Amino acid sequence: MKITNSVVEKHGLKPEEYSKIKELIGREPNLLELGVFSAMWNEHCSYKSSRIHLKNLPTEGKNVIQGPGENAGVIDIGDNDAIIFKIESHNHPSYIEPYQGAATGVGGILRDVFTMGARPIALLNSIHFGSPNHPKTKSLLNGVVSGIGGYGNCIGIPTVAGETKFNSTYNENILVNAMAVGHANKDKIFYSKAKGINKSVVYVGSKTGRDGIHGASMASAEFDENTEDKKPTVQVGDPFTEKLLMEACLELMKGSSIISIQDMGAAGLTSSSVEMASKGDLGMELDLDKVPCREENMTPYEIMLSESQERMLIILEDGKEKEAKKIFEKWDIDFVVIGKTTNTNNLTLKFEDKIVGEISVDALATKAPVYDRKWVKTKLPEKKTQIKDLKKIKLQDALLKILSSPNQSCKSWVTDQFDQMVMTDTVQRSGSDAAIIRIHKKEKAIAVTVDSSANYCKAHPHTGGKQIVCENWRNLISVGAKPIAITNCLNFGNPENSKIMGEFAECLLGIKEACEFLDYPVVSGNVSLYNGTNKKNIYPTPVIGGVGLITNINNRVNQYLKKDDNIILQIGKNFGQLYQSIFLEEVYSITDGPPPEINLSNEKNNGLIVLSLINNKLVSSVHDISSGGLLVALAEMTYKSGHGLRINKPKNLSNLMEYYFSEDQGRYLIEIEPKNLSVISKILNENNIYNEAIGTVQKDYFEILGEFKITTNDLYKINNTWYNNY
Amino acid sequence: MNSSVIVFPGSNCDRDIAVALEKLNFQNKMVWHKDTSLPKSDLIVIPGGFSYGDYLRSGAIAGKSNILNEVIKVANNGCLILGICNGFQILTETGLLKGVLLKNKNLKFLGKDVHVKVVNTENKFCNKYKKNQILKLNIAHNEGNYFTNKEHLKELEDKNLIPFKYCGENGDINEENNPNGSMNNIAGIFNDKKNILGLMPHPERMVDQVLSNNDGINLFTSLLN
Numbered sequence: 030m031k032i033t034n035s036v037v038e039k040h041g042l043k044p045e046e047y048s049k050i051k052e053l054i055g056r057e058p059n060l061l062e063l064g065v066f067s068a069m070w071n072e073h074c075s076y077k078s079s080r081i082h083l084k085n086l087p088t089e090g091k092n093v094i095q096g097p098g099e100n101a102g103v104i105d106i107g108d109n110d111a112i113i114f115k116i117e118s119h120n121h122p123s124y125i126e127p128y129q130g131a132a133t134g135v136g137g138i139l140r141d142v143f144t145m146g147a148r149p150i151a152l153l154n155s156i157h158f159g160s161p162n163h164p165k166t167k168s169l170l171n172g173v174v175s176g177i178g179g180y181g182n183c184i185g186i187p188t189v190a191g192e193t194k195f196n197s198t199y200n201e202n203i204l205v206n207a208m209a210v211g212h213a214n215k216d217k218i219f220y221s222k223a224k225g226i227n228k229s230v231v232y233v234g235s236k237t238g239r240d241g242i243h244g245a246s247m248a249s250a251e252f253d254e255n256t257e258d259k260k261p262t263v264q265v266g267d268p269f270t271e272k273l274l275m276e277a278c279l280e281l282m283k284g285s286s287i288i289s290i291q292d293m294g295a296a297g298l299t300s301s302s303v304e305m306a307s308k309g310d311l312g313m314e315l316d317l318d319k320v321p322c323r324e325e326n327m328t329p330y331e332i333m334l335s336e337s338q339e340r341m342l343i344i345l346e347d348g349k350e351k352e353a354k355k356i357f358e359k360w361d362i363d364f365v366v367i368g369k370t371t372n373t374n375n376l377t378l379k380f381e382d383k384i385v386g387e388i389s390v391d392a393l394a395t396k397a398p399v400y401d402r403k404w405v406k407t408k409l410p411e412k413k414t415q416i417k418d419l420k421k422i423k424l425q426d427a428l429l430k431i432l433s434s435p436n437q438s439c440k441s442w443v444t445d446q447f448d449q450m451v452m453t454d455t456v457q458r459s460g461s462d463a464a465i466i467r468i469h470k471k472e473k474a475i476a477v478t479v480d481s482s483a484n485y486c487k488a489h490p491h492t493g494g495k496q497i498v499c500e501n502w503r504n505l506i507s508v509g510a511k512p513i514a515i516t517n518c519l520n521f522g523n524p525e526n527s528k529i530m531g532e533f534a535e536c537l538l539g540i541k542e543a544c545e546f547l548d549y550p551v552v553s554g555n556v557s558l559y560n561g562t563n564k565k566n567i568y569p570t571p572v573i574g575g576v577g578l579i580t581n582i583n584n585r586v587n588q589y590l591k592k593d594d595n596i597i598l599q600i601g602k603n604f605g606q607l608y609q610s611i612f613l614e615e616v617y618s619i620t621d622g623p624p625p626e627i628n629l630s631n632e633k634n635n636g637l638i639v640l641s642l643i644n645n646k647l648v649s650s651v652h653d654i655s656s657g658g659l660l661v662a663l664a665e666m667t668y669k670s671g672h673g674l675r676i677n678k679p680k681n682l683s684n685l686m687e688y689y690f691s692e693d694q695g696r697y698l699i700e701i702e703p704k705n706l707s708v709i710s711k712i713l714n715e716n717n718i719y720n721e722a723i724g725t726v727q728k729d730y731f732e733i734l735g736e737f738k739i740t741t742n743d744l745y746k747i748n749n750t751w752y753n754n755y
Numbered sequence: 756m757n758s759s760v761i762v763f764p765g766s767n768c769d770r771d772i773a774v775a776l777e778k779l780n781f782q783n784k785m786v787w788h789k790d791t792s793l794p795k796s797d798l799i800v801i802p803g804g805f806s807y808g809d810y811l812r813s814g815a816i817a818g819k820s821n822i823l824n825e826v827i828k829v830a831n832n833g834c835l836i837l838g839i840c841n842g843f844q845i846l847t848e849t850g851l852l853k854g855v856l857l858k859n860k861n862l863k864f865l866g867k868d869v870h871v872k873v874v875n876t877e878n879k880f881c882n883k884y885k886k887n888q889i890l891k892l893n894i895a896h897n898e899g900n901y902f903t904n905k906e907h908l909k910e911l912e913d914k915n916l917i918p919f920k921y922c923g924e925n926g927d928i929n930e931e932n933n934p935n936g937s938m939n940n941i942a943g944i945f946n947d948k949k950n951i952l953g954l955m956p957h958p959e960r961m962v963d964q965v966l967s968n969n970d971g972i973n974l975f976t977s978l979l980n
Contacts, residue, residue, distance in 0.1 A: 178864050182895065183805045185767020269765050269808030276764075360764060441867075448866040448895040450960045450967075451803075453771040467965065582965060 030060045040067035046398055053392040061330045061378065061386040066393065068296035068334055069303055072558050075397040078524035079556040082537045090550040092513050094218065100141040100292060101209075102552025103218055104514050106578050110468055111215040112475055113147035116155075116208035116518040116574040118557035122263040123205035127172025128179065131156075131205050132266035135180040136338050138209040140292035143275050144341065146219040146282050147211025150452060151466045152181045154191040154207050155479045155518070155572040159200030161435050161755060166195070169203055176266075177207065178446040183268035184275070187455050188447035189464035190478055195435045198483070201562035206518040206555075208574040210477055212468060219282060221291040223309030223344050223370050228288060230302070230313060230368040231350070233357055234274045234340035236323035240264045241297070241336025270339045270362070277360040278341065286349035293340040299333045301342040302368075303376055307394035312373035317380045319367040329380045344370060404530035410488050412622045416607055416687065419617060424685055425737035427616050428660050431690075432748045434615045435755075437657055439668070439745075442752035460668075461587040462507035462653055465579065474585065476510030476577040482656075483568040485624035488609050490532045490569055494539020495627040499694055501575040502547050503653040506636045507697065509585045509643040510577030515544065517554040517573050522566025524558045532569035533558075540571065546629040549575075586643050588652035589670035595649055595726040596703055597666075597674065601635045601696030602719040603659070605687030611657045612690035625692050632695040638718050639697050647705050654696040660689040660733075662698055663724075667731055667741045668748065675732045676724035685736075700726065756979055758783045759796040761826065761842075763817055768803035768839065768957065775959040776800070779975045786822060793825045798835045798978060801826070801842030803895070803957060813856065813898050814841060818848030827851060835879060835978065836951040840896055843943070843953030852946055852953045854903030859896070860936025866895040868967070869934050871942050871956055872922040875915040878949045882980055883973035889926050890919075890970040892956035894934060899955040901937040901944070911944055919943040919954055 030036070037047045040063055050058055050066050058066060072078060088096035094111055095103035101115035119134025135152060142149050154177055159166045170193075181188040186209070241264035281287060289309070291301045298320070306313040317329045323337070345353060350366060357364035371377065376393065378386035431437050440459070449458045456474055457465035463478035480501040486493030498515065505512040517540065522529040544551060560567045579585055607613055608622025642648050650670075654662040667673055682688055701709055706722065713720040732738040758781040762769045769785065776783040784794045793799070806817035817823060823845070830836045830851055838846040846852040859865055871892050873884040884890075903911070911917050919942035923932040933940045935955070943954025958971030 175863065178866075182864055182866070183765070183767075183808070185804060267808070269805060269810070272767070272805075273764055445867045446864045448864075450866070450893045450957070451767055451771065451895065453774060453960055453963065453966060456965055 032057055032060065032063055040064065041071055042067055046070060049398065053396055054388060059386065061333065062388050064330050064334050065299050065386065065388060068299045069393040070397050074296050074300050076556055077398045078400050078402050078558060079519065079533065080399050081401050082534050086537065086541050086551045087545045088550055088552065090514065090548060093550055093552055094215065096550070096552050097554060099220055100144045102514065102516055103145065104552060104576065105215060106475065109215045111213045111218060112210060112576055113142050113145050113213055114208065114210040114516055114574065114576055115141050115553040116206055116479070116516045116572065117141065117555040118518050118520060119205045119207065120203065120520065120557055120560055123173055124203050126263040127169050128176040129263055129265050131173040131176030132180040133264045133338050134205050134207045135177055136266045136268065136271050137294050138207045139184065139186065139271065140294065142209040142211040143278055144219065144290050144292045145213065146217050147213040148279060149186045149209050149211040150454065151210040151464065151477055152186050152188040152207065153477055153479045153574060154188065155481055156191065157194045157196065157199045157204035157570060159195065159203065160197040161195050163197065163200045167755065173205055174443050174446050180266055180268045182448040184272045185451050187449050187451050189449050189455055189466065190459045192479060192481065193440050193443050196483060196568065198568040201565065202560045202567050204520050204570060206572050208479055208516065210576060217282065219287055219290050221289050221305050221308055223305040223311050224288050226311065226370055226372045228347070228370045229345045229350060229366045230315065230370065231343040231345055232320055232340065232365045232367045233343060233362055235267060235270050235337055236321040236363060237327065237332055237335045238323035238337045239327065239331055239335060242331060242334045264336050264338050266338055273360040273362050274339050274341065277357050277362050280356050281353055284352065286345050286353045288344040288346055290341060290343045293342060295336065297334065297336045303390055303393045305342065305344065306376065306390045312371035312375045312377065312390060313368060314371050314377040314379065315368035317378055319365050321363045321365055329378055329385050333378065402524050402530045403527040404534045405527045406531055407490050407535060409623050410621060412608055414619050414621055416684065422616060424689065424733060425739065427612060427686065427690070428664065429747055431611055431615050431657055431661055432664060432744070433751055435751055437611065437661065438751035439749045456582065456585065457508060457587055462504040463510065465508055465585055467582055472582055474579040474582045476505045476508045476579060477575065478504040479572055479574045480504065481570055481572040483570040484609050484620065486536055486571065487568040488622070488624045490535035491539045492624045492627055494536035494571060495543040496624060496694060497571060497573045498540055498543035498547065498549065499627060499632045500655055501573040502549055503636055505575050505577035506640050507651045507653045508587060509640070510579045511640065512547070512549050512575055512577040514550050514552045515573050515575045517551055517571055519554065519556045520560055520567065520570040520572065521558050522561045526566065529566050536569050536571050543629060547633055584644055584646065586648060586651050588650055588666050590666050590672035590700055590726050591649040593672060593726050593728055594703065595700045596706055596722050597724045597726070598699050598701055598709065599696065599721050599723050600639060600699060600713070600718060601631065602693070603688055603691055604693045605684065605691045606693050607687055607691050610690055610692045612686065625694050627694055634716065635695045635697065635718055638713065638716055639699065642699065642709060647709055648699045648701055650700040652698045654698060656692060658690040658692050664731060664744055666698065668745050672726050673728060673730040673732065673741045674724055675727045676734065678733065678735050756781050756797045757795060758798040758800060759786045759794055760800045760802055761786050761788065761822055763788045763804065763806040765806050765808050766802050766804035768959065772800050772802045772839065772959045775962045775975065778962060779972065788820055788822050791821055791825070793829060796834065798837060799826055799829065801838040801845050803840030803842060806841055806845060814844035814848040817845045823849055830951055833948065833950050838953040839957055839959065840955055843955055844898060846951065846953045851951050852944060853907050854901055856898045857900040857902050858898050859900050864897045865934055868893050869956065870922050870924055870932065871919045872926055872928060873918060874920050875918045877915065878918060878945065880952050880974055880977050881918050883977040887926065889922060891968055892958060892970060893960045894956050896955055899935040899937065901941040903938065908938055912939070916945040916949065917941055918945065918952065
């Protein structure tokens with residue numbers, strides 16, 4: 030087949046990129062080679078638009094064992110325990126085929142974690158849908174939620190936390206981000222870097238089919254009216270096979286057979302072989318006749334570009350084939366030596382005894398294009414709306430409107446479709462600020478959470494970037510965990526548009542500043558660009574997944590009220606900033622103005638003090654004040670707790686709405702026993718932390734003195750109606 | 756007491772049940788599905804999970820596996836058998852327990868805490884519970900909607916072969932408190948001899964106060980009685 034301009038274009042490569050390919054290999058590539066280049070050089074695999082910005086992120090710290098660049102990030106939590114975690118997007122496939130797209134998103138991220146030697150212990154997700162009124166939203170929501178559950182429930186890893194949001198910006202391009210967290214012994218971590226010449230390269234896992242060919246290229250382009258035609262590029266998941274593959278790999282990892290191991294994710298056999306060879310500065314020769322195939326007459330092109338799921342590539346130590354094969358046979362999983370490492374620095378592809386493709390590994394990997402794309406700054410938006418001129422609404426009506434809205438409603442319709450308890454180490458299930466997972470048979474635990482704030486990031490990407498890191502950090506503090514590190518999933522629009530590229534650059538700058546200040550490094554992540562349809566880009570939606578450590582499980586807390594007559598103390602000051610708040614959006618449909626300001630120093634001081642109060646067992650419950658503001662946070666503390674609240678109105682109040690619904694950052698609510706008030710106030714005042722006793726716990730009623738009183742049962746019901754009626 | 760846990764390749768509650776049994780002083784062994792004989796056991800547990808992927812009917816393939824033939828033999832000789840969740844589904848596939856487990860009435864996977872009433876305590880598995888005691892247990896299944904014919908249902912009720920029924924917080928057994936559409940709110944049943952128990956809720960998830968509560972403990976300690 031002749032490589033024409035149209036063939037190049039169909040492979041998602043620009044004319045200048047094709048010229049570079051010819052220059053690098055000194056000739057025209059054949060079709061197979063072109064396919065391999067397209068798989069390696071697309072945005073999804075090469076990070077060509079994002080790389081120069083990503084390198085500014087802080088990725089090191091005293092707890093970091095492995096930062097970005099491997100299958101997942103690794104942190105040290107003491108006692109030879111390591112936590113391995115990463116978040117990844119599966120946005121494009123999930124829009125085309127929601128169940129399988131979401132399911133394989135979960136499968137893919139699990140492989141990234143167990144490839145490194147970890148047994149997965151928790152799954153999280155961040156899913157964003159279009160407006161509930163959009164005709165596709167309901168079926169997408171159904172499909173994605175059951176796909177996430179279908180995979181995690183079957184393989185037997187608890188899905189413990191997440192977020193589900195709606196915004197018309199995702200009408201034509203939903204977001205499905207999945208995060209996996211695993212536990213490994215610190216001295217038994219496996220990497221993907223190949224070592225040694227003439228070592229066996231082994232294919233394990235499912236057979237290769239024609240599914241997912243060019244999946245990574247699809248994920249690197251915008252959608253258009255022909256999106257539906259892309260269904261064949263979505264892979265089909267098989268959680269049962271993944272379970273077998275996982276158990277077999279973990280069993281093999283107990284021994285000393287493995288030199289390196291890499292999962293076949295996006296761009297399948299191509300990216301796994303090239304990455305392993307590139308990291309080891311070696312070549313690799315693959316005999317494609319030996320690859321187990323599910324379908325007949327598969328061509329080398331199809332074999333190299335298939336994204337069939339549940340497959341791994343392993344480089345074995347000499348003489349270990351027999352021992353390794355026995356383990357995979359026990360689990361009924363294919364195990365085939367398909368090639369060897371070489372000293373040529375070439376990827377050599379053989380088929381029917383002929384060399385059908387030969388490309389320099391460097392050309393595919395390290396010499397892939399890197400772009401410093403043009404980007405423009407987003408100005409801080411003006412405050413157009415005059416808050417004082419808004420039509421008056423009663424405090425209670427505003428609260429109930431917010432609590433019954435799709436975005437603030439109780440998510441149990443979603444989380445009830447997930448097995449949260451399997452593995453019997455889930456100490457705090459979803460619904461509180463972060464989930465808590467005990468380290469098996471130990472006294473310690475990790476806390477995990479995912480967060481995003483697309484509205485803030487849209488209004489001012491730099492502030493938004495900072496805010497999500499802070500909120501994520503705060504959520505971990507709120508359950509008594511010391512935040513250790515994050516993973517990020519960067520969902521943005523088309524990077525060739527300088528405004529979008531600016532959103533990316535500035536969100537990253539914000540993330541960098543907050544992470545540096547909070548000593549909260551980034552250890553893994555994923556970039557998903559080209560989220561949009563026909564030039565309409567989604568809001569910038571970076572998603573942060575955080576992991577924190579609770580050294581003594583008995584020091585954990587949650588947000589639910591514990592005892593009548595306890596005092597509620599607010600930590601951190603109200604500034605009354607209402608712009609970009611849930612209140613203005615839900616009650617008045619107003620979305621102008623800047624997001625709340627971030628004061629990193631207050632954020633850190635307030636958080637560390639709250640954490641020390643928790644560790645000294647001085648608090649009964651803790652909840653951070655975030656989207657929805659003070660009143661929503663107070664209401665959330667009553668759910669399922671069996672207690673209510675009696676809150677005093679502040680004396681000097683200019684605007685009730687600003688006080689109760691502003692989303693000023695760095696704030697917490699803590700419930701304390703009256704006897705501890707003086708000692709806690711003393712600690713806070715000595716550290717110059719703003720604090721105020723705003724009310725007490727009482728039976729049955731949620732009450733703002735002088736404003737309204739409602740039973741906590743009614744409050745809970747109002748919060749629980751939307752999903753059931755949708 | 757000696758217990759054995761059958762491990763299918765897709766079992767995923769095998770470790771959980773082993774942890775619970777060991778915590779409660781059972782001498783436990785794991786038995787791989789390809790094994791052709793059973794260790795000497797007083798109790799055999801078939802754990803939750805997705806036995807062979809369950810792409811066919813849940814438990815259908817496991818019901819025909821080699822090791823299940825051995826389980827059927829000892830079950831017929833009176834050995835105590837406990838099937839939890841997928842284990843319950845497998846027991847109905849083998850015929851050791853009558854009836855079937857259909858898809859949940861809302862056609863969705865259900866993973867949540869539910870209340871369950873102990874309606875019969877005169878058996879080996881429940882003697883440590885008080886009659887009509889209300890437990891909070893966790894369920895996690897797609898197919899937990901128990902169905903059987905009218906005659907068998909009557910027999911189950913008449914012969915006290917239903918130990919557990921779904922109920923409300925206050926013990927009300929009604930449609931509102933039936934999570935999956937199960938006949939008569941059935942959460943678990945016995946065979947005629949009451950040596951084989953199948954139930955959908957997971958008692959092994961409720962043996963640790965740190966996670967939730969201890970409501971599952973008595974099911975295991977009853978067996979030690």
